Amino acid sequence: MNKTAKSTCDSDRQSKKVKTSHGSTQGTQGQKADVKGCAAGKDACSPGPERSSESSHTMQKRSQKEAKSTRSDSPSSQQHLMKTSPAEDEKGFYFFQKCKHWNEPHSLGDADLYRDEDEIQKELQDKQQTESVAAGEAQSSVSAAEDLQTYSQREWKGNTTKSLLIRKGYETIASEFKLRRVRGDNYCALRATLFQVLSQSKQLPAWLRDSDIREWPKETQSDQDFIKEWKFPFETSKSKVRHLEQCLERLKQRWEESVQCRSLEQRERLCQEVFRVHDEEYELLEALKFLMLRTAIHLHSDMEKGSDVPEFCWLLFARDSSRCPKTFFTNHLRHVGFSGGLEQVEMCLLGYSLQQTMQVVRLYKCETEEFIIYYPNDHKKDWPTLCLLTEDDRHYNVLVSQNSSKFDEYGRPKWNLPSDGQPSKTTRL
Amino acid sequence: MSFIPGHPVTAVVQRIEIHKLRDGDNLILGFSIGGGIDQDPGQNPFSEDKTDKGIYVTRVSKGGPAEVAGLRMGDKIMQVNGWDMTMVTHDQARKKLTKKNEDVVRLLVTRKSLETVVRQSMMQH
Numbered sequence: 001m002n003k004t005a006k007s008t009c010d011s012d013r014q015s016k017k018v019k020t021s022h023g024s025t026q027g028t029q030g031q032k033a034d035v036k037g038c039a040a041g042k043d044a045c046s047p048g049p050e051r052s053s054e055s056s057h058t059m060q061k062r063s064q065k066e067a068k069s070t071r072s073d074s075p076s077s078q079q080h081l082m083k084t085s086p087a088e089d090e091k092g093f094y095f096f097q098k099c100k101h102w103n104e105p106h107s108l109g110d111a112d113l114y115r116d117e118d119e120i121q122k123e124l125q126d127k128q129q130t131e132s133v134a135a136g137e138a139q140s141s142v143s144a145a146e147d148l149q150t151y152s153q154r155e156w157k158g159n160t161t162k163s164l165l166i167r168k169g170y171e172t173i174a175s176e177f178k179l180r181r182v183r184g185d186n187y188c189a190l191r192a193t194l195f196q197v198l199s200q201s202k203q204l205p206a207w208l209r210d211s212d213i214r215e216w217p218k219e220t221q222s223d224q225d226f227i228k229e230w231k232f233p234f235e236t237s238k239s240k241v242r243h244l245e246q247c248l249e250r251l252k253q254r255w256e257e258s259v260q261c262r263s264l265e266q267r268e269r270l271c272q273e274v275f276r277v278h279d280e281e282y283e284l285l286e287a288l289k290f291l292m293l294r295t296a297i298h299l300h301s302d303m304e305k306g307s308d309v310p311e312f313c314w315l316l317f318a319r320d321s322s323r324c325p326k327t328f329f330t331n332h333l334r335h336v337g338f339s340g341g342l343e344q345v346e347m348c349l350l351g352y353s354l355q356q357t358m359q360v361v362r363l364y365k366c367e368t369e370e371f372i373i374y375y376p377n378d379h380k381k382d383w384p385t386l387c388l389l390t391e392d393d394r395h396y397n398v399l400v401s402q403n404s405s406k407f408d409e410y411g412r413p414k415w416n417l418p419s420d421g422q423p424s425k426t427t428r429l
Numbered sequence: 430m431s432f433i434p435g436h437p438v439t440a441v442v443q444r445i446e447i448h449k450l451r452d453g454d455n456l457i458l459g460f461s462i463g464g465g466i467d468q469d470p471g472q473n474p475f476s477e478d479k480t481d482k483g484i485y486v487t488r489v490s491k492g493g494p495a496e497v498a499g500l501r502m503g504d505k506i507m508q509v510n511g512w513d514m515t516m517v518t519h520d521q522a523r524k525k526l527t528k529k530n531e532d533v534v535r536l537l538v539t540r541k542s543l544e545t546v547v548r549q550s551m552m553q554h
Contacts, residue, residue: 424472425465425519426487429458429526 141183141275142195145400148174162364166391169363169371173399179389180398183277189342189388190285191275192396193350193358196386198258199271199400205355205383213252213291217244220294226326231334233282247287250280285337288350293333295353297325310376312348341394347375357383361399363391442507445536447498458526458534459493460486460500465519475503477541483507484514484522486538501540508537 152170156163182192207213221227221241228240236243254274261267274281299313322328336342342350351358358375365371374380387399449456464473464484475485486504489496506514509525517525526534 424463424468426461426463427519427523428461428488429523 139277140272141191141277141281142271142398143181145178145180148177148179151179165366166363169361169366169391172366172371173361173389176402177387177389177399178402180400182395182397184395185337186339186341187282187285187337189347189396190288190337190350191281192388192398193354193356193386194284194288195271195275195398196388197354197356198254198274199267200386201255201259201384203259204255207355208252208255213248214245216248216294217241217290220290220297224297224325226329229330229334230286231338232286233337234279244286244290247283248290250283251287254284282337288354289333289336291353292346292349293325293329296328296333296349299352300325310348310352310378312345312352312376315345316349344373344375344393351375351383355379355383357385358388359385360388360390360396362393363389364393443499443504443538443540445495445498445500445504445538447494447500447534447536449532449534450494456527456529456532457493458495459490459497460495461488462506462519462522462526463487465522466516467518467520476505481505482516484517484519500536500538504538504540506536506538510535 148170152167152174156167156170180195182188182195217227218241227244230240230244232240232243238246254270258267258270261270274284296316299309300317302309303313303317316328317323321331332340332343332346336346347358347360357377357380360373360375362371362373365373387401389397389399447458449458451457462484464470464476464482466482468482470476470482471479473479473481473485475487476483484506486495486500486502486506489500489502506522508514509522510531512525514522514525
């Protein structure tokens with residue numbers, strides 16, 4: 001990979017982003033739960049469902065409730081509790097810095113000004129009820145596909161500059177995609193990526209096909225002795241190396257299953273099986289983290305040798321808190337899923353590790369050049385593209401392509417259904 | 430993504446000269462048309478704008494005069510021999526194309542950028 005002149009702008013932008021927000025790696029997601037809890041008490045920020053994280057947090061809270069009632073003693077239910085509790089290693093002042101919506105008056109749209117407190121509460125309850133009914137049927141960490149416009153109008157009422165911008169962003173892509181909401185925890189970026197991988201992959205990437213990835217944890221362990229500090233979201237009786245081997249094996253298995261799927265229904269069934277907030281799902285997510293670590297180690301060693309590395313590597317290791325793989329792991333990667341999510345530069349690392357290009361629509365950057373960004377941005381033509389959505393570079397949801405292709409699988413043009421039952425005239429000349 | 434906000438959509442304009450093929454009493458052009466101001470524009474799979482009531486090429490016969498001349502399925506016919514085709518009924522369009530005393534028709538067509546077409550046909554896989 002050569003560093004090209006073109007990407008220096010990107011790196012400037014990215015490095016700015018990295019510098020200001022590196023502290024927030026720790027626990028922004030955890031914080032959001034607390035903010036919402038506080039905000040609900042305030043009068044200005046009404047309890048109405050004004051923004052997307054509300055529903056993802058509703059999902060989070062709901063799944064917490066579900067976990068409590070259905071599996072009280074299993075490790076994963078305790079994990080849900082862990083996720084919503086105040087973040088570990090958290091520095092207090094970042095709490096306020098990262099409360100994006102603290103000062104934002106949301107629902108001061110005309111509708112809410114004249115609505116009764118009771119009415120608003122009822123709407124919220126009804127919404128939670130329908131969601132928990134849906135959840136009761138099948139607890140899933142990725143919701144069913146829904147229309148972007150409807151979602152956006154429901155979540156972003158009001159006329160603040162921000163609301164208008166976000167709604168505009170949704171509108172711009174509404175005809176191209178549908179939305180699938182991802183559980184609102186610190187795993188969301190990994191989860192969204194994994195979901196897209198399993199629901200879309202047509203073939204195994206080269207690194208998965210050509211190597212036995214189960215050997216990798218041992219190799220890494222003998223190289224760099226820090227796997228023993230790996231944090232799992234579930235209890236394990238095995239050694240950490242052994243457990244990571246198992247995680248990687250699972251990932252390979254599921255990925256192979258997904259490329260062998262013959263129909264959309266099959267794929268959907270596979271995803272339903274995997275994404276049900278179960279140990280297996282977390283194993284797969286931890287496998288992704290391991291792959292990121294391994295890639296970081298290799299890239300860092302290449303950097304030290306003076307070989308060419310992708311642009312984002314320099315940024316990854318330019319942060320004071322992650323000058324080398326060891327500190328990257330200890331200060332950042334290890335906490336992903338627990339008290340922190342993925343920074344933009346770490347999204348590049350993820351895409352690079354999997355050899356997939358993540359195309360992310362960033363709604364708060366609507367009307368700028370950074371509305372759609374690619375992690376990484378130098379393999380758009382040769383790696384499969386996974387589409388994700390974020391309103392704020394913190395929480396990620398999944399975008400599903402609308403079938404806007406005009407041709408069926410035989411290359412025949414697909415005619416849209418006539419609105420009045422009469423087929424349109426075609427004349428042969 | 431088929432578009433990025435703020436970036437114009439590219440279109441290619443082509444002049445197509447079709448030499449009709451005589452088949453007994455008939456003059457064959459070798460393509461089919463759809464659309465017209467009297468038709469339902471929502472059914473057209475080729476148009477970007479679903480209110481577009483223009484005349485579109487819906488099929489091109491393999492090896493026929495139209496294909497040879499460079500006409501492609503999905504092309505929108507703007508003019509035929511100088512006559513406007515953007516605001517005509519289906520029948521009016523047909524008539525302009527099938528004049529018995531004309532062996533050659535010169536069309537002005539627009540076509541979405543080649544790249545988009547290729548990308549779209551790859552997308553379904």
